[in-house]
Amino acid sequence: MEILENDSRILCGSPTVVEVFQKVFAELIGSYLLVFAGCCSVVLNNSEKTKGQITFPGVCIVWGFTVTILVYSLGHVSGAHLNPVVTFSLAIYRRFPFKMVPLYFISQILGSFLASGTLYLLFEVDDNSYFGTRPAGPVVQSLVFELLATFILMFVICAVSTDKRAIGKLGGVVVGMAVTVDVFIAGPVSGASMNPARSLGPALVMNVYTGFWVYIVGPFVGAVLGATCYNFIRETDSNTL
Known part of the structure; x- marks a missing residue:
């Protein structure tokens, strides 16, 4: 029994466990x-009190810049996935x-x-200032936009993070620019989620699930296709695909 207790203490305090906790946190x-x-940029841009102050291009820039900041801040700790479809796609191709x-x-x-809970407490969120994602038009149209937007994002992520020919120091900027472009083109149609977690949080807090399946199916399919396509053109050696 004493040996088991000692092993447990060693395991709980091991560098491996600490590293896992750091990554997850x-x-x-x-x-x-x-x-x-x-x-927050979405709420401020659509709220009655601050309507239009951020502007749609401003919303796009906030999303893109935030991703860039977080990639450089957390990329060396956890990889800064911030998105279940990125995690899943990298795992499929043995990059995670x-x-x-x-x-x-x-x-x-x-x-x-x-x-999402923080925003709900800070603002009076109504239907116009809802910060979740839902189709603006036909559901199929939003599905296609989510698929293509996530395809672009994952294709770029694979290019700058899995190919040794890419310039690694600029990876965060490139990924942030990809997010900005995606929000510009897909935002008015689907909300440009590209991230099931990003859509699920507001949906749970606000209890709004209109077309929610689109933000699960579209991003997962788009990300896997993006990773698969780049895997075909990524530089390989004789031992890897």
Whole structure:
């Protein structure tokens, strides 16, 4: 019994456990800040008291800049996935351990939920200033936009993070620019979620699930396709695909 207790203490205090906790906590913080900043810009732009002050281009820039900031702040700790579909796609192509996927999923969703709850407490959110995502038109149209927007995002992420030919120091800027472009083109149609956690947090807090399946299916399919396509053109050696 004493040996088991000693082993337990060693395991709980081991560098591996500490490192896992740091990664998961970094994802939670990053997801919180991403959803809080991005969704806050949506609320401020659509609220009756501050309507139009941010502007739609401003909302796009906030999302893109926030991603860039978080990539450089947390990328060296957790990889700054901040998105379940990014975590899942990287795991499929052995760029991330599958055993960590559930922990990342939980931290990303929890971060989004807490950020959404914060916004709900800070603002009087009505139908116009709702900061979640829902189709603006036909559901199929939003599905296609979510798929394509996430495809672009994941394709770019794979390019700057898995290919040694890419210039790594500019990775955060490029990913942030991809998010900005995606929000510009998909925002008016689907809300440009590209992230199931980003959509789930506001949906849970506000109890709004209109077309929610679009923000699960579209991003997951788009991300896997984006990672798959880049995997075909990524530089390889004789031992890897």
